[in-house]
Amino acid sequence: MARDSGIISWGAYVPRYRLKAEEIVYLWGWDPNIPRNLNVTEKAVENVDEDSITMGFEAAYNAILRAGINPKRIGAVFFGTESKPYAVKPSATVIAEALGVTPVTMASDLEFACRAASEGLRSALALVESKYIEYGLVIGSDTAQANPGDVLEYTASSGAVAFIVGPAKEAVAILEGVYTYVTDTPDFWRRGLSPYPKHGEAFTGEPAYFSHIEGAVRGLMESLGLKPDDFDYAVFHQPNGTFPLRVGRRLGFPKEKILPGLVTPLIGNTYNASALIGFARVLEQARPGQRILVAPFGSGAGSDAYSFVVTDRVDELRDKAPRVDDYINAKKYVSYAVHAKMRGLYRRIAN
C-alpha cells in the first residue's frame, strides 16, 4: 500500500580528487592487506575551497535541475552533516539562499552522525504527506574527518547527495513504508572541541551497525508484509566495502541486489551521503515497478529502513542532470601530502 509521498528528484556530487588507499598504507606503515580487508581502493577528497556546504549545494542544484521545479516551491531544506563549516550558524540557509529557495522556507541542520540526512528525509516525507509543504529538499554532505593514522582514514571521504521529495503522483519513487530503530549505543563519537572522532573499534560492528540496520529492515519487512525476494535492490549504509554485503547476507539479500548501490569501494564512505548516494545511483539504473530497500545508519545509534517503488518518471529524469557515475569517473589522484594541504592539516604561522 503506497503512501502519498515520494522522491521527486535526486542529485549527487563527488569531488574530483582521489587518494589511493596504498598512500595511507605507505605513510602510516599499515599492513598492506588492510584496504583489501575493508574492500576499498581509493577515496574522494575535497579541494581546498570545498566543504560540506559547497558540495551539498552542487548536489541540491543537480536535484533541482533534474526536477525542473521552481525552487520557491520548496518549503523545507534539511541539511544532514557531521562536518559543519560553522559550529553555530546554519549551513541550510547558505544553500537555500544560493538555490533561491529563501526566504519562505523551513531550514535546519540536523545531527545524528551519518544518519542525520536520513532523519531529514523521513521528516520531509511526513511534512509532504501532512500537506505542510509542497516539496522538501534533503541534503546529506560530509567532508568526513579521521585522526591521521587511524584506520578510519581509509574510508572517511567527501561527497554529497540531495533529494527533492513531494507528492506521490509526481514521484520517481513512491514511499511504501519506513521503519526507524534507535538506541543509545556509544560506538562512535566526537566531543565539541575535538578535531577527530573516536570509535569503539570492533564495537562499531555487532551492537551498532548490524543490530540497528537489522532491527530497522526486519521491522519494515514485517510491517509491510514483504520479504527479501520482493526487493530488486538493497542499499545499506556503507562504512566500508564489506559490512553492507555482510548485513545483506544476514538479512537474506544476495550480493547482486547490493552491488549496484555499493559506492564505498570506489569513493569511500561519504557519511551522510553514504547509503543515500548509493540510492541515487540505483535510481539511475532502476526500471519502473522495481522495489528498492534503503537503510542508512548513524552511530549513536540508529537506522531507518525505507521501501520505495520506482515509477515511469524515472526514465524521463535520469539524464536531466549529471549522474553519480559521471562524478565517480571524473577523477584526479593527489598525494597524501597534497591532500593534507587541502585539508589544512599543516600548521603554518603567519608571515
Add this chain to the structure above:
Amino acid sequence: MRLSPAQIWRTRIPRYRLLGKECKKCGRRHYPPRPACPYCGSRELVEVELPRTGVIESFTVIYTVMEGFKDRAPLIIATVKLDDGTRVVAPITDAEPEDVRTGMRVEAVLRRIRDDGSYGLIGYGTAFRPTILVHKTS
C-alpha cells in the same frame, strides 16, 4: 583576510547565484552588479541570473599570493565569457595551470572564495571549473 558581516551579507546573492544586471536602455549585461550601466551609464537596470557556462577568454597564474591564500597557490584567475556574452572575472578551480588554456569550456560552481581564519566568517562565491562531466543525453 578580515571579512565583515555587512560585506558578506550585501554581496551574497550576486556571489552565490551569479546574479548580474541587464540594462533596459542598451540591453547589455554586466557582472558584478553596479548602480549604473558600465556601457551607457543608464540607471535603468534589471537583475538577471547569468548562464553558468562559458569559455575562458584570458587567464593569469598568480604564484606569489597574499597571506591566507598560501594553501591555494598558484591561484588561477580568469576572465570568463559566459554563453550570453557577459564577462566575469573569477578563480578557476579543480584545475592545475598546465590544464588551463584560453577557449576552454568552464562551468560555475559555489566555492569558499575567502576565509577569515579559523574564527571569522567564510566568504562563499562563484568559481569556475573545467567542464568535466561528459554527460550523455541519449
